Structure formats: structure tokens, C-alpha cells
Amino acid sequence: MKNKSEIMKLNQIIEKLNLTVETKTADLKVDVTGGYVSDLLSDVMANAQSGNIWITLQIHQNTVAVATLKELAGIILINGKKPAQETIHKAEQENIPILISKLPAYELICELCKMGISGRK
Amino acid sequence: MQNGNFGQEIMLRTYSADLHIHTCLSPCGDLDMSPRNIVKKSLERGLDIIAITDHNASENIQAAMEAAQETALTVLAGMEVTSEEEAHLLVLFDELSSMKQYQLLIYDNLPGFGLDSATIENQVIVNAKDEVEGFNDHLLLGATSLSFQKLVDKTHELNGLAIASHVDKESFSIIAQLGFIPAELDLDGLEISPFMTLTQALQVFPDVNRYPLVTFSDAHFIGDIGKQSTQFLVKQPTINELRMALRGEKGRGLGIRDWGLGTGN
Numbered sequence: 350m351k352n353k354s355e356i357m358k359l360n361q362i363i364e365k366l367n368l369t370v371e372t373k374t375a376d377l378k379v380d381v382t383g384g385y386v387s388d389l390l391s392d393v394m395a396n397a398q399s400g401n402i403w404i405t406l407q408i409h410q411n412t413v414a415v416a417t418l419k420e421l422a423g424i425i426l427i428n429g430k431k432p433a434q435e436t437i438h439k440a441e442q443e444n445i446p447i448l449i450s451k452l453p454a455y456e457l458i459c460e461l462c463k464m465g466i467s468g469r470k
Numbered sequence: 471m472q473n474g475n476f477g478q479e480i481m482l483r484t485y486s487a488d489l490h491i492h493t494c495l496s497p498c499g500d501l502d503m504s505p506r507n508i509v510k511k512s513l514e515r516g517l518d519i520i521a522i523t524d525h526n527a528s529e530n531i532q533a534a535m536e537a538a539q540e541t542a543l544t545v546l547a548g549m550e551v552t553s554e555e556e557a558h559l560l561v562l563f564d565e566l567s568s569m570k571q572y573q574l575l576i577y578d579n580l581p582g583f584g585l586d587s588a589t590i591e592n593q594v595i596v597n598a599k600d601e602v603e604g605f606n607d608h609l610l611l612g613a614t615s616l617s618f619q620k621l622v623d624k625t626h627e628l629n630g631l632a633i634a635s636h637v638d639k640e641s642f643s644i645i646a647q648l649g650f651i652p653a654e655l656d657l658d659g660l661e662i663s664p665f666m667t668l669t670q671a672l673q674v675f676p677d678v679n680r681y682p683l684v685t686f687s688d689a690h691f692i693g694d695i696g697k698q699s700t701q702f703l704v705k706q707p708t709i710n711e712l713r714m715a716l717r718g719e720k721g722r723g724l725g726i727r728d729w730g731l732g733t734g735n
Contacts (some may be wrong), residue, residue: 390649391640392593409555410619411648433617 354381354399357466359423359446361401366460368425368448371437374447381422384466386454390415392436397421398470408432412440413447423447427454480705482721487712488512488699489521489548490686491659492554494594495529496550497611500691504600505530505537507692512543515696519673519703519707521548521562525610526580528573529595532566536598550635551576553618557644558635559620560661560686561625564659564709568628574622579616582609618644622656631709631716632656636663636688637678638671650677659716660682668726682716701725 360377361371362431364389370377387393387465388407399420406427413414416424426432432440433446438443440447450457460470491508492499512520520543522531528549535545545568548562562570586608593606614621614633634644634651637660644651651657656671659682662671672679684700703723704711715722 391646394649407555407647409652410648411652415649451582463569 357383357464359402362461362464362466363448365464366450366452368450368455369397371432371447371449371465372440373447374424374441377446379422379446381466381469384458384468385421385457385462386468394419403467404457404461406430406454408436410436410439412436413443413445416440416445417443421445425450425457425459427452472476477557477579480600482703482705485518485702485704485707485723486515486696486699487517487519487702488515488524488633488686488689488696489518489519489633489684490688491520492524492550492690493534494596495527495606495610497525497592498690499524501594502692503710504596505533505598506600508534508541508549508695509537509545509685509696510542511692513541515699517543517696517699519544519546519702521546521555521560523548523550523560523562524552526552526612526614527593527608527610528569529568529606533598534603535566536640546613547711548680549573549576551621552613553621554613554615555618555644555647556613556642557647558642559618559619559621559625559644560631560633560635561621562631562633562712564626564710568630572624576614577608579614580608580612581615582612583607585609587610598605607682610733619652619655626656627711629712631658633659633661633684635661637661638666638675639663645675651681655706657681661686661688663688666692673733680702682724683726684716684724728730
């Protein structure tokens, strides 16, 4: 477990990795305790940890429900993928930040690792 | 279909249906899955209705319909289409003309076309005499860029049935890909694969109880045809009748023969 002072905030990641913020209302000052990558939502439900940032290419609104259920810090879509309109609506209602990176998943995760975001449970 | 005996009501009867069968057109379908072989085996297994459901393609349906013409078997026009979420959807129509319209939408949104000969030799188009007519040069195992919702909506627009494929499986099922079945999805039914009994499926995925459940073989090999089937209590083997059975309307209904895997030879 990290010290409180070492825990990264989502807005620091957004700034550093130049992510586009798709949700207007979601709180970006949340703590990011780690990361998880998967495009199978059933797998995310089973294995992601609370406070994780989730890296995926799925744009369906079910992603928001899963992120809410697992209390994730936010969702980063890779390869510049745009979320579906209803996904953004849901995310704004549920206060789940949705961000877009132009990078492919591997590159994005490399950058997150450099910032100290770990995938360990 | 015209009822010859005017004024006499058609009775409800049980139709044994396997509505998820691949032909040699599917890259994973065995070469022996030809129209004649499929029709012959379907009749042997006591099936009344089958559907030809190749991956994102429909070129072998007409041949199967022709091969079944002089028999008691009804062949529906089907497809197992892959959504952008990489979930499989079974789409069923009465008419080939509806399928042709659906196919246009699919090919317009299916990346990968003009593949090399080594790839397409597993995607065989045949005629009703089981002769090779050509090869499909689309990437049939790929995913369309259409959402599951869009695929369901288009199916209904053309008066077809939309059934989520093998929802209990870990790959290409709506539950695996999306975690759970989106509430707004207007599905006509869910298919449970031959790998699970209905009872097991209801234990593992209690949520599936919200929908009518069916089970089919998902046959890729001749021996698998009819290993799993669903009984439809209907008046005629048509999409409208099957829809009523799925909804339990006007005395129509469903029954599942839970044979389990590896039996039914």
C-alpha cells in the first residue's frame, strides 16, 4: 500500500498523457490506486480493483455500469476511440470520467507504468 | 404458405428446431458441412426446422433451401453476425430477400475484403448439388463496426428474429463482452450453448431468466447437427409463429430437450 502522498490523482494523469476528457461533469481529482486493462467487461467485473483506472476499447454504456459497480477511478479509451453518446450521458450521471488517449493500449500502459501506476493487486 | 383446406383451422404441433448451423462457408465450419449433407443429417435427427447461420455471410442459404425442397425440412435464412463489441448475434428471417438486405449492411461494415486465396479456401460457396461455386473473400471471422443494438434494430426492421448467441460462453457472448445484458436491448431470445444445461445456465447467470431461452447445436461438424434442439409448439414453421412461441402468445410455446453434450448420436 502506498502512502497517501504518493497516490496519483486522475487530473495529473490527464495532464501528463494529454488525454481528452469526454465527460463534462465528472470529478477529475479522484485518486488512482492502480490500473487494469481488459476489453471483456465480465473480466473487469471479476478482477479490477476499486480505484483502478481502466484501459479499454469498449465504448458501450455498460462500461459505465461496470466502472460504477467496481468504483473505478475512470475509463481511458485507446486508439482515439470515441465513446457512444449514451455512454457519455450515463458517465456524467454516474460521475465516471471517460478519457481518450490517441495511443494504443501497450504504449499507454507503458506511460502509466512510468508514472508509477501499477497493475498489482 | 396457403392452407389447402379452406376453413379448416391449422393445428398447433411441435416442430423440432436447430436454428444455429454453420456450413463450409464459415471459416471454422467443416468442409463436409454442405447443403445436401446438412439436410440429410437434419432429417435423420428428426429435425423439422433448421437455420443456416454462417459467420457474417449468407451465400450458402439458397443452396440449403433448394436441397431441402422435396423434403419435410424447413430451412430458414440465418446469420451469426459479429458486433463491434465482438459479441455474436443469431439473426433469422423467412425470406432470402430480407437476408440479402441485411447482408448488404453487414458487408458495408465488415473490414477485410479481397483476401488472398490461402485464407478464403476455407470459405466455400456451394450449390444445392454440393458443387463448389466459389469462395467468399471477406474476412468472415472479423467483427463488423456495428453495435449489437444496431444489429438487433436492423433485424427487427426486416421482421427477423434476434437471438443472442451462446450467452454462457466465455468468448463472443454478449455477457462475456459486456458484463451483463443491457436492459434496453430488445432481444427475442437468448441461446444457451450445448456446453451447459438450462438448469446450469440459470444457476450461473440468473439474469438470463428475463428472456425466452433456446438451445441449438451451433454445429460446425455434421455429427453435431441436432445434438441440441428446441421444440417450438406452433402452427407453421415461420418466423411470425416462432416469435409467438418465444413470447408464449396464443397457445404457442417452447420446450427444450436438455440432452447435454455428447449424446444424441
